[in-house]
Amino acid sequence: MVERPLAPETGLMSGRQHSLDGLRTIAVAGVFLFHTITGFAPGGSIGVDVFFTLSGFVITLLIMKEYRSTGRLRIGVFYAKRLARLWPALLVLCAVVVMVGLIFPTSGWGGQAADAIPAVGYVMNLSNFGAFGSSTGGGALSPTWTLAVEEQFYLIWPVLLLLMLRFWKVRTVAWITAVLAAAFLVSRFFLVSGGASLARIYNGPDTRADELLLGCAVALVLTSISPGSRLHGSLQAGVRRGGPFAGLALLLAVFTLKEPTTPGAWFGIFWTVGPTALAMLAGLFIGWLVLLPDGLISKILGHRWLSRPGRDLSYGMYLWHLPVFILLIPLVPALAVRVPLTAALTVLIAYGSFRFVERPIRRWASRRLEPAVVRPVPEPARELELAGRT
Numbered sequence: 293m294v295e296r297p298l299a300p301e302t303g304l305m306s307g308r309q310h311s312l313d314g315l316r317t318i319a320v321a322g323v324f325l326f327h328t329i330t331g332f333a334p335g336g337s338i339g340v341d342v343f344f345t346l347s348g349f350v351i352t353l354l355i356m357k358e359y360r361s362t363g364r365l366r367i368g369v370f371y372a373k374r375l376a377r378l379w380p381a382l383l384v385l386c387a388v389v390v391m392v393g394l395i396f397p398t399s400g401w402g403g404q405a406a407d408a409i410p411a412v413g414y415v416m417n418l419s420n421f422g423a424f425g426s427s428t429g430g431g432a433l434s435p436t437w438t439l440a441v442e443e444q445f446y447l448i449w450p451v452l453l454l455l456m457l458r459f460w461k462v463r464t465v466a467w468i469t470a471v472l473a474a475a476f477l478v479s480r481f482f483l484v485s486g487g488a489s490l491a492r493i494y495n496g497p498d499t500r501a502d503e504l505l506l507g508c509a510v511a512l513v514l515t516s517i518s519p520g521s522r523l524h525g526s527l528q529a530g531v532r533r534g535g536p537f538a539g540l541a542l543l544l545a546v547f548t549l550k551e552p553t554t555p556g557a558w559f560g561i562f563w564t565v566g567p568t569a570l571a572m573l574a575g576l577f578i579g580w581l582v583l584l585p586d587g588l589i590s591k592i593l594g595h596r597w598l599s600r601p602g603r604d605l606s607y608g609m610y611l612w613h614l615p616v617f618i619l620l621i622p623l624v625p626a627l628a629v630r631v632p633l634t635a636a637l638t639v640l641i642a643y644g645s646f647r648f649v650e651r652p653i654r655r656w657a658s659r660r661l662e663p664a665v666v667r668p669v670p671e672p673a674r675e676l677e678l679a680g681r682t
Contacts, residue, residue: 311581312346314593316602319343322546323435324613324638328631335549338542338570340438343610344500345574347442348449348507355450356462356515365454369661374446376657378607379412381645382436385611386412389432392619400618404432411436414443421491432615437495444497445504453508466512473505473568481564490553493563503571510575514582528583535580538573539589545570601639608642608650616641 319339326336358365386408393401410419417437418424456465480499483492493499517523551566552559581590593599601609617634624630 309582309585310594310596310599310603311585311590312350312578312593313600313602313606314595314598315342315346315578315581316606317598318593318602319346320602320606320609320613323610324635325546327435327614328617328634329627333546335545335547335551337551338545338549341503341567341570342542342574343438344441344503345507345510345571346578348445348504349511349575349578350507351446351449352453352508352511353515355453356511359454359457360515365450367450367454370450371446373657373661374443376653376661377650378439378443380649380653381608381611382439383412384645384649385615386433389615400621401432401615407431407433410440414440416440417444417495417497420495421489432618435610435614438610441495441497441500442504445501449504449508462512462516466509466516469505469509469512473502473509473571476502476505477565477568480567484560484564487555490563500567502568503574506568506571506575507578510579514579524583527579531576531580531583534576535584536589538576538580542570542573542577604646604651605639605642608645609638612641612645613638 319342322333322336322339322342324336325333326339330336355365355370358370389401390405390408392399393404396402407416407419410416410424411433414436415423416433417440420434420437453465456468460468476498480493480502483496483499513527517527552562580587581593584590585594613634616637617630620630620634620637624633
């Protein structure tokens, strides 16, 4: 790919957004409550919708940062880094579940060995709706369907984004991305009206694409504006009004919204527009956090008690919370004891996964791959950069 002149990184793109790490913590907490105390948080599964939108946002931001700083994206390096970031912890989870299930077949992990194959191959979502035969779902490894949706999206989106950037400006690409999201909404309408099963609608890579794409569109919009510009001010004013509404709506949905499971009018309406509506709320909330980083909610979510678990432990907590809960069902019958015990064990295992699996491999991969991505900084510029850090 021909390199373009380098553009300076804008203030909206620089630095880590700690409030988004805090949002990850809240989202995984919602999913945890949904799986363990469903009656208390019937809509906790919308944490998955938030994750999809946030994933689209973050992955696009990463791509745009590299594209802006180097004029290109090394696709092979990008995929290698994603694999090093996500796959090792997943392999460990699958290996532990399979081994324990084989040694103790009557445990909650018994009979789960076959599910490890679609889990590690990032096709659990397809397996859940019967793409390879009989449908699966409900097992200890079933939640890996969300990882499959994201990885399948990652296979296509970076290439598509770079292709669009060759022909159009970033802001135009943002509009095209939003149109693509609308197209997937229309395709879901035809699936729902055609009588597709809930498993197909729930797990499809196409039926979740609009949520990821909306997050991508938000990231593209934010990378296309200059801090202090008129558009920047207009967006700040908009999210200042709409952001609190979006956050409150998502919070209320966690405790009141029960996703319909039986065919009917509400089923058709929700599964046609529901994922898009939730993604739009999530996108608006993300925009609020990024555009107003000094706001109260941004500061709360950016506090280390929320941001550090979101940054370091949220992936492990998502992987392990349901397997641990299922394993404890026959061992700890009392729900009042099982839920807090599951939470404690999940955090402990997630920390072990981060400390001994994820971080070491990620650092090793960064040392091996980062030189291929980052251009050397000229000595005068490097001296200025170092001086600015002191």
